[in-house]
Amino acid sequence: MNCNCIKELEQKLAKHYSEQLGVAAQVECQDVALILTGNSMARRLKNAFQVTAQSKGFIKGKTIPVTGSYCPFCGKAVVPKPAEPATEAA
Numbered sequence: 001m002n003c004n005c006i007k008e009l010e011q012k013l014a015k016h017y018s019e020q021l022g023v024a025a026q027v028e029c030q031d032v033a034l035i036l037t038g039n040s041m042a043r044r045l046k047n048a049f050q051v052t053a054q055s056k057g058f059i060k061g062k063t064i065p066v067t068g069s070y071c072p073f074c075g076k077a078v079v080p081k082p083a084e085p086a087t088e089a090a
């Protein structure tokens with residue numbers, strides 16, 4: 001992700017539940033996919049879609065993960081846009 005929303009939400013929820021329960025709580029987002037980007041791994045929110053077809057492995061449905069291009073919490077693009085080349089003034 002191009003932001004820290006998942007980590008920040010995990011921390012806010014852990015604080016909230018720790019206060020509410022009176023004991024330390026840990027929170028970990030469960031709808032996260034690990035994506036290899038270059039030489040590192042990135043966490044991205046994922047949604048599950050079910051594909052059903054009359055084909056081996058798909059007859060009862062097969063769940064596939066799909067990640068979005070933008071963070072649903074802050075709206076930033078998941079992958080930073082490459083810098084646009086400088087244009088010469090006419």
Ligand SMILES: [Zn+2]
Pocket residue numbers: 003004005006071072073074075076
């Ligand atoms: Zn975000």
